[in-house]
Amino acid sequence: MGFIEVNQEHCTQCGICADVCPTRVLVMSSNGPEAIGSEVCIACGHCVAVCPQKALDHEKAPLAKQMALTEFPVLSAQEAQVFLRSRRSIRKYKERSVPHEQLLQLIEIVRFAPTASNSQGVSYIIIENKECIEKLIEVVIEWMESQISVHWSFLLHVKAYREDKKDTIFRGAPHIILATADKGFPRGRENTVFSLAYLELYATTLGLGSCWAGLFEMCAFSGYKPLLELLKIPAGKEITGTVMVGYPQYKYQRLVDRNPLDVNWM
Numbered sequence: 001m002g003f004i005e006v007n008q009e010h011c012t013q014c015g016i017c018a019d020v021c022p023t024r025v026l027v028m029s030s031n032g033p034e035a036i037g038s039e040v041c042i043a044c045g046h047c048v049a050v051c052p053q054k055a056l057d058h059e060k061a062p063l064a065k066q067m068a069l070t071e072f073p074v075l076s077a078q079e080a081q082v083f084l085r086s087r088r089s090i091r092k093y094k095e096r097s098v099p100h101e102q103l104l105q106l107i108e109i110v111r112f113a114p115t116a117s118n119s120q121g122v123s124y125i126i127i128e129n130k131e132c133i134e135k136l137i138e139v140v141i142e143w144m145e146s147q148i149s150v151h152w153s154f155l156l157h158v159k160a161y162r163e164d165k166k167d168t169i170f171r172g173a174p175h176i177i178l179a180t181a182d183k184g185f186p187r188g189r190e191n192t193v194f195s196l197a198y199l200e201l202y203a204t205t206l207g208l209g210s211c212w213a214g215l216f217e218m219c220a221f222s223g224y225k226p227l228l229e230l231l232k233i234p235a236g237k238e239i240t241g242t243v244m245v246g247y248p249q250y251k252y253q254r255l256v257d258r259n260p261l262d263v264n265w266m
Helices: 016-020 046-050 077-085 100-112 130-147 154-164 188-205 214-221 225-231
Strands: 004-006 026-029 032-035 056-058 123-127 175-182 209-212 237-246
Touching: 004 032, 016 026, 016 046, 046 056, 077 188, 100 123, 100 188, 123 130, 130 154, 130 214, 130 225, 175 188, 188 209, 188 237, 214 225, 214 237
Parallel strands: none
Antiparallel strands: 004 056, 026 032, 123 175, 175 237, 209 237
16 A cells, blocks of 8 residues: 555545645645655544545555544533533542553553644553552652752651651552653653543543642652662653542542633634
């Protein structure tokens, strides 16, 4: 198969595929759509996905791997609003572990999140081992102790851990999911934020809760060597995001309001 293949028997030369191509790789000719400059194609799959006749195939976005979308939108506006608002940052978890298969189901959704120019480039580490999580907490606390002169707020977390063994780093979550990308990878953090936002939203459908591990991220982003060595992060990689995952200990009964919308029109 060529880079982009057109089934001439099915193609009606409507031009939609060329019209939606973000990098103008597809152009319309007298014979229908033609691919030019394949090196700038970002493999978004728009051309294959939008064709009403299933007349296009793409070696980087094969028709055989695309799922038919029979109805759009798939949720009503009301359903979508309730779904989005029902996500909460969970900071109290049951001690029960999430089955391995369910964690894989959860992490599978992240690869479908939008990324800058379809660059993707994010990999994930799922930490299931309780002993490893406890070691990570200890390392982060040690880092925070070294930073108290700069960040006075760290003192509260350090005291909670040292005096009461209270975990304010991972909040008792049984699992931690780390995102990593190559050092210097453009938009690595932004791609991670989109991907883990997908994970957080999807988690609710599996009966799971999640929360961004901000204190852990501060330590990781500082390049704290003991932390990176404990996780065996390769020299060419860096942590770009972290979330905690588990079964929520409590069920929230209401949707919380937020500040009034602040918008200007131009």
